[in-house]
Amino acid sequence: MAGKKEAILVFPSTHHMLLAEALLRDEGFRLRLVPAPPQAGELCTTAIAVPASDGGKAASLLEERAVLVKAVLFPEEAGMEAFGILPAELAADLPRTPGLEEIMRRVARKEGLGREDVVALLEMGGGAGLLCRAAEALAGALTGRQAVPAVVLDLSGGRGMGIEEKTPEGRGNGRDLGRLRELVAEMSSRGLVYLILSLGEREELPWSAEEFRGAMREGIVTVVHADRLPLRSGELVRDFRIRQILLRRDDLRRMNPGELADEVMFLRDNRPGPVGSGNLLPILSRDVKGEEETSKIRSALAALRLVMGGSFLPLPEPLWRRGELCGGNLLIMESVSEGVGKALAEAEYILATKGWSIRKAKGTA
Numbered sequence: 001m002a003g004k005k006e007a008i009l010v011f012p013s014t015h016h017m018l019l020a021e022a023l024l025r026d027e028g029f030r031l032r033l034v035p036a037p038p039q040a041g042e043l044c045t046t047a048i049a050v051p052a053s054d055g056g057k058a059a060s061l062l063e064e065r066a067v068l069v070k071a072v073l074f075p076e077e078a079g080m081e082a083f084g085i086l087p088a089e090l091a092a093d094l095p096r097t098p099g100l101e102e103i104m105r106r107v108a109r110k111e112g113l114g115r116e117d118v119v120a121l122l123e124m125g126g127g128a129g130l131l132c133r134a135a136e137a138l139a140g141a142l143t144g145r146q147a148v149p150a151v152v153l154d155l156s157g158g159r160g161m162g163i164e165e166k167t168p169e170g171r172g173n174g175r176d177l178g179r180l181r182e183l184v185a186e187m188s189s190r191g192l193v194y195l196i197l198s199l200g201e202r203e204e205l206p207w208s209a210e211e212f213r214g215a216m217r218e219g220i221v222t223v224v225h226a227d228r229l230p231l232r233s234g235e236l237v238r239d240f241r242i243r244q245i246l247l248r249r250d251d252l253r254r255m256n257p258g259e260l261a262d263e264v265m266f267l268r269d270n271r272p273g274p275v276g277s278g279n280l281l282p283i284l285s286r287d288v289k290g291e292e293e294t295s296k297i298r299s300a301l302a303a304l305r306l307v308m309g310g311s312f313l314p315l316p317e318p319l320w321r322r323g324e325l326c327g328g329n330l331l332i333m334e335s336v337s338e339g340v341g342k343a344l345a346e347a348e349y350i351l352a353t354k355g356w357s358i359r360k361a362k363g364t365a
Contacts, residue, residue, distance in 0.1 A: 005051065005052045006049040006050065006051060006052055007049070007050055007051070007052045007054065007055025007056075007058070007072050007073065008034065008036075008047050008048070008049055008072070008073040009047060009048040009049075009050065009055070009058060009059065009062075009069055009071075009072055010036055010047050010069070010070045010071045010072075010073060011047070011048075011067075011068065011069060011070055012068055012070045012193065012194075012221055012312070013068075013221050013243065014046070015218070015219060016067050016068050016069070016219070017046055017047070017048065019065075019067045020048055020062050020067050020069070021033070021048060023061065023062065023065055023067065024048065024050070024058055024061070024062075027061060029050055029054060029058055030050065030051060030054070031048050031049060031050045031058075032048075032049050033046050033047070033048060033049075034046070034047050034048070034049045035047065055072045056072070058072075059072045063361070066191070066219070066361045067361065068148075068193050068219070068359075068361045070148075070312065071142060071143060072144075073142070073309075093130055094130070094134075096130075097124065097130055099120050099121075099124065100121070100124060100130060100131060100134065103117055103120070103121065103306065104134060104306075107138070107306055113306060113307050114265075115258075115261050115262065115265050116261075117307075118257075118260075118261035118264050118265065118303050118307060119257045119258055119261045121299065121302070121303040121306065122257035122260055122261060122299050122300065122303055123257050124299070131299060131302045131303070132298055132299075132301075132302045132324065132325070132326040132327070134302070134306070135301070135302035135303075135305040135306055135325075135326055135327030136302075136325045136326060136327055136354075138305055138306065138309075138327065139305055139313075139325065139327045139328070139329050140355075140356065142309065143329050143359070144359075145355055145356045145357065146329070146356065146357050146358065146359035147315070147320075147325075147328075147329045147330070147331045147347075147351060147356055147357075147358060147359065148193070148194065148312070148329065148330055148331065148358075148359050149192050149194065149331045149333050149344065149347060149358060149360075150194035150195070150196050150223070150314070150330055150331065150332055150333060151183070151187055151192060151194065151195055151196065151333050151336055151340060151343075152196045152198055152225075152284070152332060152333060152334045152336070153180070153183060153195060153196065153197050153198065154198045154200075154334075155197055155198060155199050155200070155202055155205070155206065156198055156199060156200025156201065156202060177207065177211055177214075177215050180207075180215045181215045183195075183340070184215060184216060184217050184220060185217065186339075186340050186341070187217075187220065187340060188217045188219070188220065190340060190341065190344060190360065191360030191361045192340065192344070192360060192361075193219060193220060193221050193360075193361055194220075194221050194223065194330070195220055195221070195222045195223070196222075196223045196224075196225055196283075196332070197222060197223070197224045197225065197242075198225050198226075198284060199224060199225065199226040199227070199230060200226070200227055201227050201228070202226070202230075203228075203230050203231045204230055204231050204232065205224075205230075205236070205240065209235065209239035209240045212240050213240070213241065216241075219361060221243050222240075222241070222242050222243055223242070223243050223244045223245075223246060224236060224242050224244070224245045224246070225246045225247075225248065225279075225283065225284065226245065226246075226247060226248065227247070227248045228247065228248075229245070229247060230245065233245055246279035246283075247279060248279075248282070248284075248287060249279055249280065249281070249282060249287075250282070250287060252280070252281065252282060252293070252296065252297065252300065253289070253293050253296065260300060261303075263280050264280070264300070264303055264304055264307055265307075267280055267304070267308065268307050268308055280300070280304070281297055281300060281301060281304075281313075281314060281316070282297065282316065283314040283316050283332050284316070284332070284334065285316065285317050285318055285334055288316050288318050288319075294318065294319070297316065297319070298319065298324060298326045301313060301315070301319075301326045301327050301328055302326045302327045304327065305326075305327025305328075306327070312329060312330045313327060313328045313329060313330060314328060314330045314332055315328025315329065315330060315331050315332060316328075316332050317332050317333065317334050317335065320332075320347065320350060320351075321346075321350065323350055323353060323354055325354060325356070331347055331351075331358070333347060344358065
């Protein structure tokens with residue numbers, strides 16, 4: 001367990017955690033390894049605890065050394081700090097939504113929310129706008145108002161930066177490793193870490209494990225998103241070193257608040273595993289359909305933030321392009337066909353209007 005006066009550094013991968021441990025020890029930081037908070041939702045189950053007074057200094061050093069820190073958590077202070085920074089106009093609005101006001105007070109006191117609280121959040125209707133603003137404020141407090149981009153590489157023929165030039169076999173120019181290397185190199189040079197491989201209905205990646213590993217760069221975290229469980233999923237995790245396999249969920253639109261609350265509570269209480277888990281919200285644009293469903297996604301995303309604290313939560317492109325963060329902090333970037341740089345500049349501009357910025361690892365040449 002973390003001490004009361006310790007800052008907890010959470011990492012998106014074991015690779016980054018091990019680098020951080022070595023660097024911090026070399027720089028003379030007092031530290032110890034502790035279990036990562038369950039709500040962090042990361043496969044790296046180990047975090048690093050440092051004195052609370054050194055938390056910011058340690059995070060800054062690691063950023064300078066290209067080590068990605070997912071979050072720096074101050075367990076005894078995070079809740080109160082989050083709501084201490086709520087805009088005055090939001091605090092003034094809270095009494096008009098009594099259910100939300102009471103839930104916010106409980107979160108500020110670091111009291112866990114239950115299923116009925118989640119149902120109440122999802123049923124707020126007209127209060128959804130205020131709910132999103134509250135979730136955004138909490139996410140901002142926990143992450144330093146920084147979002148982490150995730151670049152989508154479309155292998156299904158959709159919108160992302162695809163490598164799908166048609167061939168007579170209809171398989172696409174999937175073996176164009178040069179194109180994949182270019183994308184990974186650009187991501188690395190810009191300090192971007194997360195790559196989402198969108199398979200759609202495909203059942204496997206178009207490369208061998210050796211080819212794929214050869215195209216990757218150190219520190220890139222790769223996630224597969226598919227309509228159904230890919231063939232040989234175990235090999236994807238073991239041999240391709242895929243971080244996680246997420247399955248498309250289109251049942252959100254059919255769930256009532258109680259069913260959706262059950263899903264939220266399951267995610268809170270169970271650390272996502274690598275295969276077919278950890279995915280509740282639609283993350284790709286083609287899966288976000290209509291204003292009614294978009295509203296439902298906003299409410300679910302905000303509820304997840306209030307329940308799960310400092311977790312990475314995906315923010316679909318249709319939302320962040322409208323300046324709607326709703327507690328999300330993993331920026332899904334699909335529209336990168338004209339280059340990652342242009343998409344990144346657009347994201348940075350939109351986030352800046354909200355007082356947010358992009359968090360990157362230090363870029364490499």
